Amino acid sequence: xxxxxxxxxxxxxxxxxxxxxxxxxxxxAYITPIRALFETPSLYDGKEVIIKGEVIGDxxxxxxxxxxxxxxxxxxxxxxxxxxxxxxxxxxxxxxMKGDIVKVSGVYHLHCPLHLGERDIHAEKFEIIxxxxxxxxxxxxxxxIGSVVLGMITIFILLYxxxxxxxxxxxxxQS
Numbered sequence: 020x021x022x023x024x025x026x027x028x029x030x031x032x033x034x035x036x037x038x039x040x041x042x043x044x045x046x047x048a049y050i051t052p053i054r055a056l057f058e059t060p061s062l063y064d065g066k067e068v069i070i071k072g073e074v075i076g077d078x079x080x081x082x083x084x085x086x087x088x089x090x091x092x093x094x095x096x097x098x099x100x101x102x103x104x105x106x107x108x109x110x111x112x113x114x115x116m117k118g119d120i121v122k123v124s125g126v127y128h129l130h131c132p133l134h135l136g137e138r139d140i141h142a143e144k145f146e147i148i149x150x151x152x153x154x155x156x157x158x159x160x161x162x163x164i165g166s167v168v169l170g171m172i173t174i175f176i177l178l179y180x181x182x183x184x185x186x187x188x189x190x191x192x193q194s
Contacts, residue, residue, distance in 0.1 A: 048124075054093035056127060060138070064129040068140065070096070071122045071148065075112035078105060081134075087111075089123060097139040098123055104142060110151025120149035 051068045072091035079086040085105045088095050090112065100123075112118030124144035130136040 050122070052093055053089070053091045053096050056096060056138070057094060060127075060129045063127045066127060067124060067143070068127045069122065069124045070098075070140065071120070073112045073120055074108055074110070074118040074151070078108065078111065086134075086139075089121065090118075097134075097137060098125065098142050099134070099139055100142045100145055104145040107145065107147050109147075110153075112151065115154050115156060117151045117154055119147050119151040122146050122148050 048069050050071045051063065053070055053072065056063055056068070056070075070089055070091065072089040072095070074087055075090045075095065076088045081099070084099050084101055087098050087100060087105075087108070089098050108119055108121075110116055110119050122145075123140060123142045125140045125142040127140050128134075129138055131139045131141075
């Protein structure tokens with residue numbers, strides 16, 4: 020009897036663990052690195068992929084849809100979104116700006132028939148993971164001082180060499 024109870028307890032814990040694990044896998048779906056879309060494109064062509072990255076550059080209108088670029092650690096790719104998805108974007112990455120971090124689920128096209136054969140993803144699900152922000156530029160004093168010193172040295176060299184060449188022109192060749 021005791022062996023049966025132990026066996027049932029072990030089996031219950033194993034199967035309940037499998038159920039919990041499978042739920043977690045569904046909730047945290049596999050995020051495809053953008054680099055993989057370029058290294059092995061045939062594995063993903065026409066299939067749903069999930070990418071995560073920063074929105075960078077300009078948002079370009081394409082008829083009723085919009086084209087954005089998403090950048091992760093290893094690359095970037097164009098993503099086609101609709102107007103309601105576009106409205107969620109507040110910041111795009113550029114100089115002095117960190118773009119919104121987004122998670123996009125959509126169909127990957129190696130040669131999209133709608134966009135002149137371009138490689139892209141047509142977004143079906145689009146969510147903002149982290150809001151972008153303005154990046155404050157920090158002026159380092161050591162770089163500022165170094166620039167001023169190098170500027171002064173450059174001016175001194177230019178004035179000295181110019182004075183020497185004028186002296187040669189007036190008095191001829193120097194010994």
